[in-house]
Amino acid sequence: MTVQQPDPRSPETPPAADLPAPPIPALSLRGLAKRFGPKIAVDGISLDVPAGSFYGIVGPNGAGKTTTLSMATGLLRPEFGTALVHGVDVWQQPLEAKKLMGILPDGVRLFDRLTGEQLLSYAGLLRGMDKDVVAARVKELLAALDLGMDAGTLVVDYSAGMTKKIALASALIHAPRLLVLDEPFESVDPVSAANIRDILDRYVASGGTVIVSSHVMDLVQRMCDHVAVVAAGRLLAAGSVDEVRAGESLEDRFVQLVGGRSQTGGLAWLRTF
Amino acid sequence: MVAHLLRLKITLLRNGVRRSPWQLVGLVIGTLYALGLVSLCVGGLFVLRQGEIGLAHTVVVLGGAAALLGWAIVPLAVSAADMTLDPARFTTFAVPMPQLLAGLTLGGLVGIPGVATSLVALATVGTWSRNLPAAAGALVGAVLGVLSCVLASKVMTTATAGLATSRRFKDVSAIVFMIPLVLMGPIAAGIMQGIAGSGDFLPRLAGTLSWTPAGAAWSLGGDVAAGSYGAAALKLLIALATVAGLALAWKLLLQRALVTPPHGGTSKPRAGGLGLFRLFPATPAGAIAARSLSYWLRDPRYAAALIVVPLMPVLLMFQAGQTGSYALLEFVGPLTAFLLAWSISSDVSYDSTAFALHLASGVRGIHDRLGRAVACLIVGLPVVLAFSVGPFFFTGDWTRLPGILGLSLGVLFTGLGLASVVSARYTLAVPLPGDSPFKKPPGNVGQMMAVQFGGMGALTLLVAPEVGLVAAQFITGSPLPGWINLFLGPALGLALFAGGVRLGGKWLDARGPELLAQLAINR
Incomplete structure (x- = not known):
């Protein structure tokens, strides 16, 4: 297990230049930092996500997970640091980098006055994909995610889980090499969640890389092979799941790392009814 | 309490x-x-x-x-x-x-x-x-x-x-x-x-x-x-x-x-169908135009802007009836052109954070601008042409038609170009998607007014040549400035349109993430 401090290396150093050809990581962050007013949301996070891994990012609420992933995917400009996707700098060559990534951002709206089928086709066409390829993939994705029946319903009339699924499908349509999914299982029903896990497992097995953020530890422990623990904008631990949890359950290890368990003796009034 | x-x-x-x-x-x-x-x-x-x-x-x-x-x-x-x-x-x-x-x-x-x-x-x-x-x-x-x-x-x-x-x-x-x-x-x-x-x-x-x-x-x-x-x-x-x-x-x-908190309403499961997407070229710009046009027809916030359009001639007809002069009615074309073109100056704000899809997909700014402008043009061009010609059936003074037509087209194209630049840089506090067009979030009224009035001022300057030619025709009575305007208006307008789309696209490429951050604040 490696406990990382904010990275001391210069961000200009290309990741593979000084080492004899290690495999290029799917995502490589160096010293990413972002401040919102006086609040430091992300405080120098450096992280390598190996290609072909199923990578979980866990952290308490407000730890900076979403901010980090937004900066890594080109949605939010970092104040410091770099992000490379398969060696392509997200902020120097955004168009090339975005071609390699499929992104499911958390907490953003969708173009919800389109039907599910239209939204999915739109996501494909925006990527400059061929019309017939888009049509075929849309059909398959809708079927795989159990949305075939609601293809013609406006997304605004979808339930929360269906909305999450159509957003996930939009991130998959161009067959990216790296999938970045922010809270992909929130409000998704268990059956759909199992379907999505199957899809992601097969995707990883055939060489794709998945990064998911979550605060459901059990899910991450079962699903991911690597995990990073983030709290208060810093990286506390990163590595394979077994390394990080060091024999304990991931949840216990997480609580140890993050700290902040409050005394359970308080709130006596809550038991007085 | x-x-x-x-x-x-x-x-x-x-x-x-x-x-x-x-x-x-x-x-x-x-x-x-x-x-x-x-x-x-x-x-x-x-x-x-x-x-x-x-x-x-x-x-x-x-x-x-x-x-x-x-x-x-x-x-x-x-x-x-x-x-x-x-x-x-x-x-x-x-x-x-x-x-x-x-x-x-x-x-x-x-x-x-x-x-x-x-x-x-x-x-x-x-x-x-x-x-x-x-x-x-x-x-x-x-x-x-x-x-x-x-x-x-x-x-x-x-x-x-x-x-x-x-x-x-x-x-x-x-x-x-x-x-x-x-x-x-x-x-x-x-x-x-x-x-x-x-x-x-x-x-x-x-x-x-x-x-x-x-x-x-x-x-x-x-x-x-x-x-x-x-x-x-x-x-x-x-x-x-x-x-x-x-x-x-x-x-x-x-x-x-x-x-009964707001809910989405119930709807039966329906089979798919690509709708307008079928009619547009399968390119990023074409898809954006299809999406924008779908929104013009489906989103009440856009429809609220559209509903004003047929009422414009009604208003001016009434004014003409009151004063007995059709002078203002002749300008219903340019006025409508202005209204429609300027309405896309808040296009990105209407997207709200859904704009993240464009950003995440790596859409080039110029395609984004072009698609939105073309959707507006498809709605606007027939209306503006009809409104420019229509009034002359009442006035019968057909010598003024070429000048007015030139002015209308000039305003429409120039306005679209300018709006493409403005909406690439500034966001406005507009009703959120799904909210009533009347439910306006508390936002920065000051900046909104500055952007709106600044933009309108800039548009007035940009169409000054067309306005000048129309004025010249009205003052001198000679039809020549009008005929010049019929060619100058569209030519100048299209040039400014192309420039606006290009500049707006460049700004969007450079500042997409910042724009999304602004949209997230207004959310």
Whole structure:
């Protein structure tokens, strides 16, 4: 297990230049930092996500997970640091980098006055994909995610889980090499969640890389092979799941790392009814 | 509890100002404007103290009734319903209904319109301070009148924003509601004509109004001053009943709104279909145009802009009928071109954070700009052409057609180009997707006005050549400048359109993430 401090290396150093050809990581962050007013949301996070891994990012609420992933995917400009996707700098060559990534951002709206089928086709066409390829993939994705029946319903009339699924499908349509999914299982029903896990497992097995953020530890422990623990904008631990949890359950290890368990003796009034 | 709600409202106001200096600018401008208006009204009301009782009575009653009407309609008309204390936000707090109502009513008085109305209403006490009973009557009337104003506005906003919770109903009603608002000018003018028709119309109108809920409260001071105590007592009852009735209506509406929070409406599962996407080329720009056009047709916020278009000629026809001159009607084409082209200046703001999809997909800025502009052009070009040619069937002065047509096309293309630049750089606080077009989030009014007026100023400069040629034709009577304009307008317009799309695309490429961050704030 490696406990990382904010990275001391210069961000200009290309990741593979000084080492004899290690495999290029799917995502490589160096010293990413972002401040919102006086609040430091992300405080120098450096992280390598190996290609072909199923990578979980866990952290308490407000730890900076979403901010980090937004900066890594080109949605939010970092104040410091770099992000490379398969060696392509997200902020120097955004168009090339975005071609390699499929992104499911958390907490953003969708173009919800389109039907599910239209939204999915739109996501494909925006990527400059061929019309017939888009049509075929849309059909398959809708079927795989159990949305075939609601293809013609406006997304605004979808339930929360269906909305999450159509957003996930939009991130998959161009067959990216790296999938970045922010809270992909929130409000998704268990059956759909199992379907999505199957899809992601097969995707990883055939060489794709998945990064998911979550605060459901059990899910991450079962699903991911690597995990990073983030709290208060810093990286506390990163590595394979077994390394990080060091024999304990991931949840216990997480609580140890993050700290902040409050005394359970308080709130006596809550038991007085 | 009431004090809590008041404090909450004041805190929200203060935090809004703290959030951006532009909001402070808006507040200061609004305050200065209101201050001028209030001092004028208060001064006038005190002068009326020396005036004849009948005259003062007429003025106070008509002014009060107009205020009531304004409170009921203006929040909807200028799409600025104050949603800082949206009752729906108190659903889970189990605030007792009477206290919630009292708190929200008093909260409605906090803010520029509330304070201004209260001050002017209190000034009527000055008008009737001829003797003690009259002053007391005016004071009671002022309190009741101001209360009715606030309650009427609450009833209207709750009815339109809260009652219609199903999406489909909301979509349709929002559009239908625009029509009387747009036609308010002609309606008001019709009334004014009636007034001009008979000399003693105003006193009689005031007399009638004073027996209705609109004017009863404002009439109290005058009736007591005139010595008609019986009438005053009856009107006091009417005024009390008005306040009680409005409060009851609001309470019922609110009760319904609180237990039926907005929901998406139910819809049957339907098979797919690509709709407009089938008709456009399968490229990023084509897809964006198809998406934008779908939104023009499906999203009530766009439809609210579209519904104004067919009403433009109606308005100008009416104006022509009034003045007997079709001069302004000839300009319905350029005016519509301006309205339509400028409407996409807030296109990205209407996307809200859904814009993240464009950013995440790596859409090139120029494709984004082009797609949106083309969608607007598909709606706008036929309308503008029809509106440019149409009026000449009435005027018959066909020599002016080439010049006007050139101006219309110039304004349309130039406006689209400019709007493409503006919406790539600035976001505006617009109603969120799915919200009523009237439910405007509290935003930075100051910046919004600066961007809007700055943009319109820039557009005026950019189309100056076309305007100049039209003016030249009208002044000299020679048809030549018009013919030049027919070619210059589209040529110059298209050049500026291309430049605007290019520049806007470049800015979007450079500042996409910053734009998304702004949108996330407005959310």
